Structure formats: structure tokens, C-alpha cells
Amino acid sequence: MKQLASPDQSLTGILAGAVTPVDPAAPVSPDRARSAELGTAAGILACTMIGYFRPEQAWRGLSGLPVAGRHVEAILTAVIRELEQHGSWTGGRFAADNNDEHQLDGVGDDSSIKDMLRAVIRWIRQEDEPLSAPSSACIALHRMGETEYDSDSALVAGRCVEAVLRARTGSANARLESWEHRTGRTFAEVREVLEAAAGLAREYGPTGEDGAWQRLPDLQHIAAASGAWSFCHAVVPGRRVADLLAVAIRTQQEWTTVSSGLWAADPHRDSAAHHVALNLLTLMLQHRSATGRRVDLSQWEQGRDREEVLALLVAAAQVALHHGPRD
Numbered sequence: 581m582k583q584l585a586s587p588d589q590s591l592t593g594i595l596a597g598a599v600t601p602v603d604p605a606a607p608v609s610p611d612r613a614r615s616a617e618l619g620t621a622a623g624i625l626a627c628t629m630i631g632y633f634r635p636e637q638a639w640r641g642l643s644g645l646p647v648a649g650r651h652v653e654a655i656l657t658a659v660i661r662e663l664e665q666h667g668s669w670t671g672g673r674f675a676a677d678n679n680d681e682h683q684l685d686g687v688g689d690d691s692s693i694k695d696m697l698r699a700v701i702r703w704i705r706q707e708d709e710p711l712s713a714p715s716s717a718c719i720a721l722h723r724m725g726e727t728e729y730d731s732d733s734a735l736v737a738g739r740c741v742e743a744v745l746r747a748r749t750g751s752a753n754a755r756l757e758s759w760e761h762r763t764g765r766t767f768a769e770v771r772e773v774l775e776a777a778a779g780l781a782r783e784y785g786p787t788g789e790d791g792a793w794q795r796l797p798d799l800q801h802i803a804a805a806s807g808a809w810s811f812c813h814a815v816v817p818g819r820r821v822a823d824l825l826a827v828a829i830r831t832q833q834e835w836t837t838v839s840s841g842l843w844a845a846d847p848h849r850d851s852a853a854h855h856v857a858l859n860l861l862t863l864m865l866q867h868r869s870a871t872g873r874r875v876d877l878s879q880w881e882q883g884r885d886r887e888e889v890l891a892l893l894v895a896a897a898q899v900a901l902h903h904g905p906r907d
Contacts, residue, residue, distance in 0.1 A: 621747040641732025649785015811852040818904015825897035
């Protein structure tokens, strides 16, 4: 059987040429920065708050059915249009700009009570325009979910917006309502976030109610969002995980299962690196399945050719080395 690594090979030798690390000092184009931001947001959206990779959950509404990415994009586009047409941004929130259109015509200081009541009735019956403009993107999104679209689409759209905000702020607690009402917030900033969320839905949302995916987030974004690099609230450096995987690869003839190989590879029994390595391998299998369903590593490796198992370890070491947390 072909051996992927000899016992005297170093980590650099095992991983050489597989992945080209990105120079952090190199200039980044706006398109590339936007793509990276959407990838980060997609990874956040695909993972639950307790760190599991469950991409299908974020795109399901309270009906239990998935919402297609194009529907989410459409409702966010409609929200932008609604705000542009019926709102004026002042002091961190929208104020109605069509109040003058709803003045009580023909009513003055000398009007009778009967004339005033008739004017009020005429004003209420003007259904072609809303009685008040939306005062925020949150309200506009909620209205769209009750009128032109449905509540599932509005719910998932809100999740997409907040995933973008979480990617930008680095906070898991970022919320649209608080963010858009922050002092000094401009409408251009609100619109740009809504447009980014629409792009997220367009690129990463399901194609339809069958749950098929246009694309899953890249593995490094999933790993970062899922907490795969943490153990007992401590972040494990990617180099440490890559070193452990490299030793397991070099000593491949001494173990029968991946888990036992990782334990044998570290005489100090580094449980944190062992835990993170197993999590990373499981995430990789789940990502490769293209369904987002969890895959059990021990079951997957049963009956597999050793070369296929080792190829998975090499790929995981590459991800850990080039995309894992720094020391």
C-alpha cells in the first residue's frame, strides 16, 4: 500500500505545497473582502449558538420548512425599497416623510364636528398609502412578512442580517434593532448591510424547499464559527493541532483507528488538541457530504482504505496549519 508519509517526514514536508498561506500584509481587493465577509457570515449562520454545524436550521422558518435563498433576497430587496420610498433617516431612525399627504382636507378652525368626523373617515379609508412610514428596518421587515411575503421569509432574512452584523462586529450578540438605532447610524450603512444580507442569501441559501444547497460555507469559516478550535473555553492554536495530526500520520502503522492514533501520537495526552483534531475531522466529513448532516468519524473509517483515512488527516492538518488560530 502506498504510504503518504514516512516516519521521518516533518510537518512542513507533509503539508508542503498543499495550501498557500495568505500574506496578511498583502492588499485585499474589495470583491475579495466582500466574499470573505459573506463566507464568515455564512459560517456563523450555519452553526448553532452551542457550536454545532447545522446549516439547515438557520434557513428553516417556524413552519419547519426551508426558505429558498431567492425568497430571502427578494424580501430584503423589498425592505430596502420600502425604506427608500416611505422613510427619511433622522437621528438613528426613520421618520415618515409622507405625513403631509394625510392631512385632513377641508378641516379648519371653524369646521363643525360633523365635517371633522367625515374628514377623519375619508383619511382612514385611504388604503393606497400606509398610515405611517416604517420607522426602522426591523419594522419594515416585519411588515413585509405580514403583507407581501410570509413570516418564515422575514424570520430567515433577519437571521441573515444579524449574521452579517456578527461577522463585522465579532460579537455573537449583535442585533439589527440595536445596531440600526445606534447614534450616528446612517441610512447608507443600513442599506449596505441589508444588501450584504441579500447577497448572503443569494450565494449560500437553499435552492428550494427540498433543502438542496447552492453552496456550503468554506471549511475554515465553519470551523471558526462552530467553536471547533476551543476546548473548555480555551482556544487551541492551529499549529498545535497540525503537529498532533502530523505525528499521527508519521506513525500510521502503529494504530488502527484515528482516535487511538491521535492519543498514541502525543505521549503527554494533550486532550485539548485531541478534542479539536477530532472535531475538525468530523466537520470535514460533514462538509464533504454536501448535506450538512453530522457524520460519525468512527463509523466512517470502518472499512475505508488506509490511504483515504490518511488523506483526510493530511487535509485536516493543512486546515489547522493555515487557517487555525495563531499561537
